[in-house]
Amino acid sequence: MFRIALFICLLSSPVMAANILVIESYHAGFGWDAGYRQGLNESLASDHQLTFFEMDTKRIPSREYEQRAELAHQAYLELKPDLVVIGDDNALSYMLPKLYQEPIPIVFLGINSNPRELLTKYSGKAGVTGILERPFxxxxxxxxxxxxxxxxxxxxxxxxxxxxxxxxxxxxxxxxxxxxxxxxxxxxxxxxxxxxxxxxxxxxxxxxxxxxxxxxxxxxxxxxxxxxxxxxxxxxxxxxxxxxxxxxxxxxxxxxxxxxxxxxxxLDGRSQGIQAGNIAREILEKGLDASTFPIQAGHQGxxxxxxxxxxxxxxxxxxxxxxxxx
Known part of the structure; x- marks a missing residue:
């Protein structure tokens, strides 16, 4: 039986508050996730509503990744968010094939691989940009x-x-x-x-x-x-x-x-969360196409x-x- 770990920050927010779904490759107890969660909350949660889904791929066997991705996709369909944040490589590789034809802005963070090949293969209605993660x-x-x-x-x-x-x-x-x-x-x-x-x-x-x-x-x-x-x-x-x-x-x-x-x-998870959050805020508040934002490297170590x-x-x-x- 798979548990869906959905944690919703229900906060007082302005009329134009957006629903943001954050799909994590890992889990809230992992230090990296805890850091970028903090950064996302600092940059977004005062004005927007964040929902977190944990794919938990640090602790489950790889044969179960696709099942977790299906549950994440179901969470997306139920929430109907205004923007999706995707954390780390596993979530991006499993979720982009499911979301690329959705008319939704996607902001990723913590990506170690070169995302160009994946973005070229799954180029559709979704606008995608984000932050790369490179060990110093x-x-x-x-x-x-x-x-x-x-x-x-x-x-x-x-x-x-x-x-x-x-x-x-x-x-x-x-x-x-x-x-x-x-x-x-x-x-x-x-x-x-x-x-x-x-x-x-x-x-x-x-x-x-x-x-x-x-x-x-x-x-x-x-x-x-x-x-x-x-x-x-x-x-x-x-x-x-x-x-x-x-x-x-x-x-x-x-x-x-x-x-x-x-x-x-x-590498500091909080700074990645703030960077990704600032991009998401600009996309939402100015009605911009996410794909017009250049993919960025993370801040200096x-x-x-x-x-x-x-x-x-x-x-x-x-x-x-x-x-x-x-």
């Missing part, structure tokens, strides 16, 4: 290199991802840059993807033995345990922090803080670190990195 790999690695200040030639950094669709896209982008990172920053990057919790744990426990100087934590929310069940992501990150013998860094805000990764140049984690590892933060207290 080079900037993060430059900071890691400064932090390590290793006398070794080409210190090895292990970059760890799960094997979900978003991770596969991000990993391809990162692998295309590893040669330049080695040439320009003298860092030897090893990028690995994992399907199971046990594989992830083995890599963490053996990192120092394998002469890894630091670990960069990517995405880890689709890992499964020995029974094929989804592994609680916060518990896994806590275990990784406690058991790693080398310092941890990260690409996303939800992975950094006390008891987590020590720092990084991060935030350079942050946890003072407690840096102290724990005996590290000095890079110039310009800002301490966070979460």
């Amino acid at each position: 790999y080079t900037k993060t690695m430059a900071g890691v290199g400064e932090v390590l200040d290793s006398p070794k030639t080409n210190p090895k950094v292990l970059v760890m991802f799960d094997s979900g669709n978003t991770s596969k896209i991000a990993v391809r982008t990162i692998e295309n840059q590893t040669a330049l990172i080695k040439q320009n920053l003298s860092i030897d990057t090893q990028v690995q993807t994992f399907s199971t919790e046990s594989e992830w744990r083995d890599a963490v426990l053996n990192a120092k033995r394998n002469e890894v100087s630091a670990i960069v934590v990517g995405l880890f929310q689709t890992l499964v345990d020995s029974n094929g069940e989804s592994v609680p992501s916060e518990a896994l990150l806590d275990w990784t922090s406690k058991n790693s013998e080398v310092p941890l860094f990260g690409f996303w805000d939800f992975s950094i803080g006390k008891g987590k990764a020590a720092g990084g140049v991060i 935030m350079e942050i670190y946890s003072a407690e984690e840096f102290k724990r590892w005996g590290l000095t933060p890079p110039n310009g990195w800002e301490a966070v207290d979460w």
Whole structure:
């Protein structure tokens, strides 16, 4: 039995308030979604009504994605929204084929893939634009290199991802840059993807033995345990922090803080939500065609670190990195 997780923000609003359906690839408890939900609410909820549908693809098997997409489409048909916001790659790839012939503006966010091919294939009545998501790999690695200040030639950094669709896209982008990172920053990057919790744990426990100087934590929310069940992501990150013998860094805000990764140049879900929300507001209030808005890259990354984690590892933060207290 599939649950439809619909959360409706019923707010006092002006007469011309619009109904906006937000279709999330993931779920509200995932840090990235929580961040962009906040951004969307900040930019839109004072004047418009937001309804959220969770596809939950971080926690359900891929064979169930299409069923969740059907439920999301049913939610669309029942709500008859004035605009749709689509969060992340899974929702866009499953929902655009269902919505492209609808006379509806669509604003996406958090897209790691190049959406051009999908938009060309499903070009119809819907006007589509949005915000791309690109991990700040080079900037993060430059900071890691400064932090390590290793006398070794080409210190090895292990970059760890799960094997979900978003991770596969991000990993391809990162692998295309590893040669330049080695040439320009003298860092030897090893990028690995994992399907199971046990594989992830083995890599963490053996990192120092394998002469890894630091670990960069990517995405880890689709890992499964020995029974094929989804592994609680916060518990896994806590275990990784406690058991790693080398310092941890990260690409996303939800992975950094006390008891987590020590720092990084991060993607911020809230800023993506605000960007997408501002575009949606302009489309709604000016009656504009969404397809006339250029697809945008996300704002520049935030350079942050946890003072407690840096102290724990005996590290000095890079110039310009800002301490966070979460």
